[in-house]
Amino acid sequence: MAVSVSVLALLTLAACGTESGSGDGDGGEGGGGTVRSDVPVTGVPWSVDSVTAGGTTTEAPPGARLEIDAKGRATGDLGCNRVSADARVDGDRITVKRAVTTEMACDQNVQKFEQALLRVLNGELTAELSGRKLTLTAPDGDRVALSEEPPAALLGTRWEVGTLLDGKKATAVPADLPAGSVPYLTLSKDGTVQGNSGCNTFRATAEAGDKTITFGPAAGTRKLCAEPAMEVERAVLAALDGRAAYTVEGGTLTLTAADGQGLAATAAAPRGPRTLPDGG
Structure with missing residues (x-):
């Protein structure tokens, strides 16, 4: 097998003031809902929609996902490689540090997306939830746009x-x-x-x-x-x-x-x- 991924070292997270589930905002796609300050992000599978870094927005490849589970572990798919990270959730602030990724050879466009995403998911981010849309914004304005991911149908998918x-x-x-x-x-x-x-x-x-x-x-x-x-x-x-x-x-x-x-x-x-x- 070309690439072996042993069980990744998942780092313990502190999840304060959060609970599983969707936000209460009535805005769906396109925004317009209520933005909550105490953002419930844990236990929710998030599909990564895009990353904006240095003024350029790049749409995510299929399969890009991120989740912080109820036990305090942050894991996800970058589009080609998998990632685990040390994260702290405190109200509407999520601090991400020491991301660990697999090292698979990927398509060049996917590689560029992964690099941009990892640059943004580093340090303290402000989380804003509007309906089923989550935005994580860095102090310099770079941001990651995500959507709450409904379960895919077992049959027909x-x-x-x-x-x-x-x-x-x-x-x-x-x-x-x-x-x-x-x-x-x-x-x-x-x-x-x-x-x-x-x-x-x-x-x-x-x-x-x-x-x-x-x-x-x-x-x-x-x-x-x-x-x-x-x-x-x-x-x-x-x-x-x-x-x-x-x-x-x-x-x-x-x-x-x-x-x-x-x-x-x-x-x-x-x-x-x-x-x-x-x-x-």
Whole structure:
């Protein structure tokens, strides 16, 4: 596997005066709601919309997310790499320090976005919540725009696999897999699952319950690929073998089989990174 992500050292956070849930503002997209001073940001999955740094606003790539959980851990996806950080939440102030990231090779545009985001998420930020929109603003005016992320639908969503799980070990799917070999799965209402396991396409039965999915034997194509893709394929198919527990949190699906084999996947989004004029 090209890049191994052992369990990241998640740093303890102090979360003061916060609670889970959405803000009370009645403004939706586009603002206009009540801005709260005691901002409830913990326990909410936030999708990163854009970052503004040095007067330039860059739209986030698909899968960029940030969350501070109820236990006081800040984790997220930058668009390619994962991040954990030491953060302190105090009223409408969030202080972020000592971010730790994985070191995957990424698309150049995504890399630039990640670098800009990490520059802004460093130090004390002012949090403003309007409806389901959260803005984190640095003293120099640089800012990150986020939206509260509703849970993606389990069925009908294209889930793109980004992380492979083996007990307590998490391994990132290599970013340099050949085109058409990025693993994904889509569960359908007819009780089937289909997708790509990293090399071959596959199809199987999939009986979804409230907390578990029971997968039948997979059938698919039988072409041979380079070893990194075949290694991913073996891990994906191991996670989709028999009964697996699942959770959907925001746009992230996690599947874990009884033997600890599993995967984490994000809901595919139709947008991509692009640079806009400030305020565009």
